Amino acid sequence: MDQLNIVLTALGGVVLFLGLVSDYFRRNWWTSDPLTALLLGIALGPVALHWIDPNQWGLAQEHILEQTARLTMAIGLMGVALRLPQNYFWHHWRGLVVLLGIVMPLMWVISGLLVYFILGLPFWQAMMIGAAITPTDPVVATSIVTGAVAEADLPPRLRHIISAESGSNDGLAYPLVLLCVLILVGSADGSALQTSGVLPYWLVHVVLGEIVGAVVLGAITGFVAGQLLKWAERQKTIENTSFIAYSLALSITVLGATRLLGTDGILAVFVAGLVFGNVIGGQQRSQEDNVQEAINRFFTLPIFVLLGTMIPWQQWLALGWKSWLLVVAVLLLRRLPAVLLLYRQIPALQNLPEALFAGWFGPVGVAAIFYAGYCLRRTGIEEVWLVCSLMVFASIVAQGLSATPLTRLYHSYACKQT
Template sequence: MSELNIALTAVGGLVLVIGLFSGAIRRSTLSEPLVALLAGILLGPAVLGLLDPAGWGSQETILEQAARLTLAISLMGVALRLPKREPFRGWQSLTVLLGLVMPLMWLVSGLLVYLTLGVPFFVALLVGAVVTPTDPVVSSTIVTGELAEENLPNRLRYTLSGESGANDGLAYPFVLLPILLLSRPPGEALSHWLTHTLLWEVGAAVVFGALVGYGAGWLLERAQGAGTMEKTSFLAYTIALSLAVLGSAKLLGTDGVLAVFVAGLAFDAAVSESDRAEEERVQEAVNRFFILPIFVLLGLAIPWEGWMELGWAGLLLALAVLLLRRLPAVLALKPLLGRVGGTRDALFLGWFGPIGVAALFYANLAVREAGVEEAWVVGSLVICASILAHGLSATPLTRLYERRAQNDETRE
C-alpha cells in the first residue's frame, strides 16, 4: 500500500509540475517524456529504491498492458488532431512512408541487431520489428505545441503524425512474422501469417475500427441534434470510444491498436467541425495525464543488468539504429515523398522517427509470446536512447528548420 501511495504522489506531482512548466519545457532542450523517464529512474531500484515494479506481479504484463492503454489514448488524440481530409491530401507521402520506408526500417534494424549482437536471424528480425514503429506518443511532443506550430509547416507536422499513428498498428504483422517463424515450420508460419495475421487481424481491424468509429460519430451528431448530450460528456465519450474499440477488437482477435487509430479517423470524418475542435482539445488535455506515467514506469523497470551484459555492443547498436534505421531510407526515397520530398523536410522526417511506447508494447509482447528476452533488453535500451536523443534535439532542430526556411526565402 505504501508503494501505491508513493506512486500516486510521484505521478500526480509530476503531472502537476510538468503542467505548470509545460511551455518552458517545450521551449527548452528537455522534453516531457525525458523528464518523466528521469523521474522513474530516480524513484526506481537503481537510485532511491522507493518503487520496484518487480514486486507488483508480472512485469511484462504490466508494461505491455500499460503501453497498450497509453497507445489507445494517444492514437485517438492523433486521429482527432489531423484535419479531416489530411489522409487524402497526404496519401503519396504516407503510402511511401508506410509501404516502403517502414519495411526497410524493419530489415535494417534486424540486420543491425544480427551483425552487432550475433543472435539468431529470426530473433534479430523480431527485435528489429520491435523498434520499427515511429512512436505517436513521443512524436506528439515534437509536432504539437506553440514551438512546433510556429516553426514547422503543417504538411510536415501532419505527415509525421499520420505516419506515427498508422504504423503502430501496422507494425503488428512485422512482429508476428518472426514470432511465428520461431515457433512453427516455415511453410505453416507463412500460411498462418498471410491468412490469419494479415487478412483477419489487420484487415478486420481496419473494417471494424472504421465501422465503430463512424457509428460513434454519427450517434454523437444525432444526440447533439436531439439535445440529449451535454458538452461535458465529450471527454468521457472519446476516452470510452478508445477503450471500447481497443478491448472489443482484441476480443475479436484483431489488431486493437490499429483499430483504435482507424476508429479515430472515421469518428473524425463523421462529426462536425465544432464538435471536432472540442474533442481535439479535451483529448489532448487528457493525453498528458495518460502519457507521462508510462515513461515513469519505463524508468522504474529499466533492465540495468541486461544493459551491462550488452556492454559496448549495446551502445553501438542503439546509436546505429538511431542513425541508420530510418534516415537513409527517407533520403533515398525523397523524390517519391510528394509534398514533403524536399531535402529539409526529408532530413527532419528521417531523423524524427522516435522509438517509444509502441516499441515498449511490442517488446513485452515478444517476451510473452516467444520468450525472447533480447526484445526487452535491447528494445528498452533503444527506447531510452531515442527519448534522450530526440528529446534533446527536438527544440534546437525545430528552430533550425525555421531559420533555414527563412534563409531560403530570403535567397529567393
C-alpha cells in the same frame, strides 16, 4: 498498499508538475515531456530515491509495461487521429503509401540486420527485435510536433505527415512482429507450424483476419460512434464538455472489443478515430487543444515514469559495448537513409531539410515497449526486452533533447528561404 499509494502520488504529481513547467523545460532546457517523465521515473526508482520499487509488486515488470503501453497507445492514437485534418489520408495517400509501404519495411529489414550483425543473435530473433522497434511512436512524436515551439516553427504539413505515419504504423507493425513470432514458436494457440505453413497461416490469420478485420471493424465503430454523437447533439442529450470523455471512452471500447474479436486492437483504434473525426466534422475541432492536453498530460506520460523505474541497468551493462554501437547505428540508419532516398515521392516533404527532420524524428517509444513485452511473453527470449528497452531509452533521450534545437534550426532555414 503503500507502494500503490506512492505510485499514484508520483504519477499524479508528475502530471501536475509537467502541466505547470513543460513549456519552460521545452524552451529553455530542450527536454520533451517523455524525457522529463523518464528522468523523474529514474529518480523515483530503485537506483536513486527508491520511492517506487516494481520488484515488490509481485508481477513481471515487462507484463505491466506491455499492458500499460497497450492502453497508452490506444488513447494516444485517438488523439493523433482527431488532430489530423478531415480526410487527411484521402488527400495524402501517395506520401503515406511510400512511408508505410516502402520506408516501414525497409526500417524493419535494416533494424533487424543491424541487430543480427552487431549483436550476433540468431537471425529470426534479430528480425523480431527489428520488427518491435520499427514503428515510429505516436506518443513521443506528439511531444515533438505539438506545443508552442512546434506550432510556431514547423509547417502543418510536416507535423501532420509525421503524426499520420506514426499513428498508422503502430498497428501495421503487428504483422511483422507476428511473422517472426510464428517462425520462432508457432501459432497463437501454441501449435507448432511447419516452415512451409508459416506464410499461409500468417497471410490468412494475421494479414487478412487481424489487420483487414481491424480496419473494417474500426471504420464501422468510428462511423457509428460519430453518427450517434451527432444524433445526441441534435437531440440535445449531450453537453459539449462530454466530447473529451466520449472520444477517450471510444478508444478504450474499440481497443477491448476488437481484441476480443481477434483483430489488431491498436490499428482498429486509429482507424476508428480517423472515421469518427471525419463524421463529426469541423464542429468539434475547436476542442483539439483540450483533447490533446488531457491525453498528453494525464494518460500518456505515466508510462515513461514507470519505464524509468524499471530500466534493467545491470542487464544493459552485461550486453557490452556492442549494444551502444547498435544504439548509434539504429538511430542513424534505421530510418533516415530511407526517407532521404524517397522523400521526393512524399509531397509533404518539399525539400532536403524537411526530409532530414522527418527522417530523424521517427522515435522508438511506447509501441516498442508493447511489442517487446508481447514478444517476451510469447517467446521467452530475454534479449528482445533488453534491446528494445535500451533503444526506447536512447531514442527518448536523443530525440527529446534534439527536438527544440532542430525545430528552431528548421525555422531559421525556412525564414531564409522566404
